[in-house]
Amino acid sequence: MENIYYLPTHEYIRVEGDKGYIGISEFAAKQLGNVVYVDMPEPDDEVCAGDDFGAIESVKAASDLYSPVTGIVVAVNEALIDNPRLVSENPMANWIIEVTIADPTELGDLLTPEAYAEHCANEKH
Amino acid sequence: MENLKKTALHQRHLEAGAKMSPFGGFDMPIEYEGIVAEHEAVRNRAGMFDVSHMGEVIISGPEAARFVNYIFTNDISTLADGKILYGMMLNPDGGTIDDLLVYRIDEQRFLLVINASNIQKDVKWILTHAQAFNVRAVNVSDDWAEIAVQGPEAEMVLMTVLGIDVTDLSFYTFKHLADGTIVSRTGYTGEDGFEIYATPARIDAMWCKLIAAGVKPCGLGCRDTLRFEAGLPLYGDELDEDISPVEAGLGMFVKLDKDDFIGKSAIVHQKTEGVARKLVGLEIEGPAIARHGYEVLDMEGNVVGTVTTGYRSISLGRSLAMALVGSAHAALGTELQVRVRRKTFPARVIKKRFYTPNYKK
Incomplete structure (x- = not known):
């Protein structure tokens, strides 16, 4: 069982030890349609739980990306620079940034996959 | 959301699974299959849009032409029956009240096609200024529905699917069909195409025929990407009450060599002094x-x-x-x-x- 948590704003974090891989959920990817640009931070940038760290652009609009945790950017997914569509095609495999998790207790504030699924169901109405 | 108006085709959009969103006070389809696929259909083949949210006002009476020329920037004094002009209505400062199409039905009747978001404002503006003229202005927006069929195959679609002969229509001209339907060779995509104005029941019947024939329904999402690529303005973005047509690069649609019209002196000033x-x-x-x-x-x-x-x-x-x-x-x-x-x-x-x-x- 993987350790995946979500924000209500549709970002996920997949936790592996003290590292986290942040991306957008399947639900969000479906809503966005074709992703044409992912605005990512630089390695070594700080991210803060609840703050935006970048944006994702579909044809129609830009959506801010929010960080589920506080930490330091270890890497960005460079494949997205030339091929942002990967996020639309497989958002769980194509994370956007890798971060070190400064405070693991923050994970407790996030939605579990079950709670997130319920959140999406409510949003659809 | 309850206050949003619905077009005659609203239920069709829901049935087709369109992504809906408010636009100009209406609950409108933004996309069906996706903006990219719909955009490409219009550029390469044909696509159709529900544009029933657009407003329509009919100006009639002995002074109809004189009145329209007074509130409109382009010059309709030499416009023939069945022809259309694009232009703006301005405020006295030269700001844009709306951009619109004027159709000359006959010497004493003109159809004004205005933006959905501006219907209330425009109608008030028109009625206020109409008082000084021997004209009648009727807002028929709620009684009319409208679809646009756009793309290189649009002419073929109108002929074969709807049985409307449009070979006699050149760009920016229109005609009435026997049942009162108006068909114009106009659009907002940068492609050849047509706009059809009729009763909601007739528009619904046409929409269903077009769907059955496989014409791709297109949402406002690609309507915006298409008009943007063609350099066409959207009211609220490129035009507004504090943006003049001269600033927006639309000076060619403002005719300063005609009789006085609202905003003329401001535009003359802008043209001589620069913007x-x-x-x-x-x-x-x-x-x-x-x-x-x-x-x-x-x-x-x-x-x-x-x-x-x-x-x-x-x-x-x-x-x-x-x-x-x-x-x-x-x-x-x-x-x-x-x-x-x-x-x-x-x-x-x-x-x-x-x-x-x-x-x-």
Whole structure:
């Protein structure tokens, strides 16, 4: 069982030890349609739980990306620079940034996959 | 959401699974299959739009022509029956109340097609000024429905699917069918195409025939990407009550050699003195997309303008924008920058007609 948590704003974090891989959920990817640009931070940038760290652009609009945790950017997914569509095609495999998790207790504030699924169901109405 | 108006085709959109969103006070389809597929259908084959949200006002009476020429920037005095002109209604300061099409039905009857978001405002404006003329102005927006069929195959679609012969229509002309339906060779996509005005029941029947024939339903999402590529303004983005047609590069639709019209003296002044800002096209280096409201900077980092619309162009594959910038920065080839969130990207002023329209002359 993987350790995946979500924000209500549709970002996920997949936790592996003290590292986290942040991306957008399947639900969000479906809503966005074709992703044409992912605005990512630089390695070594700080991210803060609840703050935006970048944006994702579909044809129609830009959506801010929010960080589920506080930490330091270890890497960005460079494949997205030339091929942002990967996020639309497989958002769980194509994370956007890798971060070190400064405070693991923050994970407790996030939605579990079950709670997130319920959140999406409510949003659809 | 309860206050949103519904077009005659609203239920059809829901049945088709369209993504719906408020626009101009209406609950409108933004996309069905997806903006890119719909955009490409219109550029390469044909697509159809529910544009019933557009407003229609009929001006009639002995002074109809004189009145329309008084509130409209283009010159309708020589317009023949069955012909159409694009132009604006201005306020006395030269700001744009709305941009619209004027159809001359006959000497004493004109159809004005106005933007959905401006219907109330425009009708009030028209009625106020109509008092000084021997005319009648009737807002028929709620009684009429409208669809647009656009794309290189639009003519064939109208002939074969709807049985409407349009070979006699050139660009910006229209005709009445026997049942009162109006068909014009107009559009908002940069492609050849038609707009059809009729009763809701007739429009619904046509929509269903077109769907059955496999014509792709298209939402307002691609309507915007299409009009943007063709350099056409959207009221609220490139035009507004504080943006004049001269600033928006639409001076050719303002005829200063005709009788007085509302806003004329302001435009004469702007044309002689020059305007402080101008609408330009921008090509942005890199993948970032400059959206409405983003800042435009000069090379020293001073803010010199604002983006009005921006997309990663579907047909051209480049990041493009229209922006209102200080006139000193509006010359073709000027190097500028756009701020996209925390980063700035180099941009260059280019012609804002990014895509060369394929109109049927």
